[in-house]
Amino acid sequence: MDSHSPTSAAPPAAAETARYTYSPRLRWQPEVEEYFNTAYGRDHFARISEALAHPSCYSCIRVNTLKSSTDAVMHKLLDLVCKNELSAVINGLEVVELNGGDQSQEGCSLVHKCPYAGLENVLFVQGSGPHVLHYGSQPDQAVKEVVVSRKCAESVLRGAQVYVPGVLACSSHVEKGDKVAVSVAIEQPVKEDGWAVGITRGTVLQGLQSDAHYEERKGLYIGQGTAAMSRSAIFRVPHGIAVEMTERVYKLPSFNDVLEGEIFLQNLPSVVTARVLDPQSGERILDMCAAPGGKTTAIAILMRDEGEVVALDRSHNKVMDILKLASEMDLSCIKAYKLDALKSVRKTDEARSLGMADNHSEAIETPTEDPCHATVGGRSTSVDEDSSTTTVVFSDNKNLNSKRYISKAELRKNLRQMKNGPGRNNCSGGRVEKSKGFCPNSFDRVLLDAPCSALGLRPRLFAGETHYYDRKL
Numbered sequence: 155m156d157s158h159s160p161t162s163a164a165p166p167a168a169a170e171t172a173r174y175t176y177s178p179r180l181r182w183q184p185e186v187e188e189y190f191n192t193a194y195g196r197d198h199f200a201r202i203s204e205a206l207a208h209p210s211c212y213s214c215i216r217v218n219t220l221k222s223s224t225d226a227v228m229h230k231l232l233d234l235v236c237k238n239e240l241s242a243v244i245n246g247l248e249v250v251e252l253n254g255g256d257q258s259q260e261g262c263s264l265v266h267k268c269p270y271a272g273l274e275n276v277l278f279v280q281g282s283g284p285h286v287l288h289y290g291s292q293p294d295q296a297v298k299e300v301v302v303s304r305k306c307a308e309s310v311l312r313g314a315q316v317y318v319p320g321v322l323a324c325s326s327h328v329e330k331g332d333k334v335a336v337s338v339a340i341e342q343p344v345k346e347d348g349w350a351v352g353i354t355r356g357t358v359l360q361g362l363q364s365d366a367h368y369e370e371r372k373g374l375y376i377g378q379g380t381a382a383m384s385r386s387a388i389f390r391v392p393h394g395i396a397v398e399m400t401e402r403v404y405k406l407p408s409f410n411d412v413l414e415g416e417i418f419l420q421n422l423p424s425v426v427t428a429r430v431l432d433p434q435s436g437e438r439i440l441d442m443c444a445a446p447g448g449k450t451t452a453i454a455i456l457m458r459d460e461g462e463v464v465a466l467d468r469s470h471n472k473v474m475d476i477l478k479l480a481s482e483m484d485l486s487c488i489k490a491y492k493l494d495a496l497k498s499v500r501k502t503d504e505a506r507s508l509g510m511a512d513n514h515s516e517a518i519e520t521p522t523e524d525p526c527h528a529t530v531g532g533r534s535t536s537v538d539e540d541s542s543t544t545t546v547v548f549s550d551n552k553n554l555n556s557k558r559y560i561s562k563a564e565l566r567k568n569l570r571q572m573k574n575g576p577g578r579n580n581c582s583g584g585r586v587e588k589s590k591g592f593c594p595n596s597f598d599r600v601l602l603d604a605p606c607s608a609l610g611l612r613p614r615l616f617a618g619e620t621h622y623y624d625r626k627l
């Protein structure tokens with residue numbers, strides 16, 4: 155479905171064409187490149203490498219079938235296309251140019267149902283590119299430019315705007331409303347060893363051939379836009395849109411705020427993963443590396459929100475992302491916890507000595523909305539604020555239902571923790587840092603989506619980092 159044939163309205167001047175194009179070369183660690191060359195053959199790997207540096211020309215959408223149907227979402231998207239609200243709402247889709255003005259036809263050619271059996275909940279939305287851009291500068295006029303970071307550019311190529319933190323350099327005298335050409339700074343080899351970007355944040359660009367990095371930017375233009383603030387503001391304020399993109403080398407829908415909770419932008423392999431797991435309603439599933447929750451929510455939907463999906467991630471903020479997504483999608487069977495997956499399984503002999511190996515005992519208490527019932531310090535604690543004592547129920551079988559009295563000081567600490575919310579180590583009410591892990595056989599299915607090189611996420615503008623290849627779970 156990808157198309158990389160350049161499209162252009164009118165032939166631009168040769169020099170301008172060469173300058174405002176997008177033809178990045180993906181850089182690898184030499185030994186990694188050699189490994190792939192041997193594995194795939196040089197030509198094949200060169201094609202893979204080139205494809206990775208370009209965004210996919212379609213977006214894959216998974217429909218939340220508990221909230222809507224694939225047909226209903228398709229109609230809503232077509233409606234947006236036909237009403238021509240897409241440029242405002244679905245940023246970047248082209249309607250009028252594609253089918254000679256017949257808008258119903260145009261919509262149909264942009265939104266497709268996935269043709270594969272078992273993936274009836276998936277829609278593809280077509281984008282376009284690469285487009286050749288014309289800055290339209292006068293010979294005696296310096297082009298106003300903005301250089302952005304690689305991560306920023308990867309997002310812009312997928313339909314985002316340029317946000318303040320992503321801007322590295324900008325021409326002098328850029329004012330709000332000015333037209334700017336946007337390019338990306340990518341790591342270059344450095345003399346000693348390794349890679350460096352070489353542009354410090356705040357650099358002033360002259361737009362001249364004498365500019366440092368002028369040559370480097372050739373073929374790395376990702377679009378043009380209107381400055382949403384002046385140069386000085388860009389480097390003064392902490393956030394906000396710096397450049398509203400008006401022309402892009404790739405036009406892809408961003409779906410920001412579109413049909414929230416009804417759809418989720420997800421690559422096809424991730425949708426397939428949840429299918430392959432084949433979760434059933436009523437089951438208990440462990441998702442060990444779950445954030446941001448793409449597969450977790452796909453699993454919960456396949457289970458019709460019946461049963462329990464325990465979603466773990468070692469990052470507190472990412473656990474919050476899972477909970478936010480679950481709530482947007484109205485999924486109540488997802489319980490998310492901050493927990494290191496390496497500590498999520500109790501050793502078999504330990505579990506056996508506790509007589510727990512074959513039952514479904516909890517490593518983490520089920521979170522609760524009840525402000526007087528939360529899990530603190532690994533114990534389920536019921537508190538009566540007026541009382542001086544607290545009943546503590548241990549969460550493992552050994553101590554199940556055993557009771558003890560605790561001091562007022564401990565009670566006050568517990569209450570404070572409950573009132574102040576879960577805190578960094580205590581998402582969803584489960585204080586999991588002291589968890590001994592779940593018992594073997596306490597889940598029907600387990601998904602381990604371990605951190606990886608993320609090379610499948612296109613576009614990828616640099617692949618020279620070593621941590622990709624020696625990352626440990």
Ligand SMILES: C[S@@+](CC[C@H](N)C(=O)[O-])C[C@H]1O[C@@H](n2cnc3c(N)ncnc32)[C@H](O)[C@@H]1O
Nearest residue numbers: 443444445446447448449467468494495603627
């Ligand atoms: C590939 S992403 C998971 C994507 C997710 N399954 C989805 O489909 O949306 C890997 C996640 O694993 C988390 N992670 C890495 N090491 C972990 C560990 N030891 N325990 C738990 N989570 C971990 C990272 O924080 C990251 O969010």
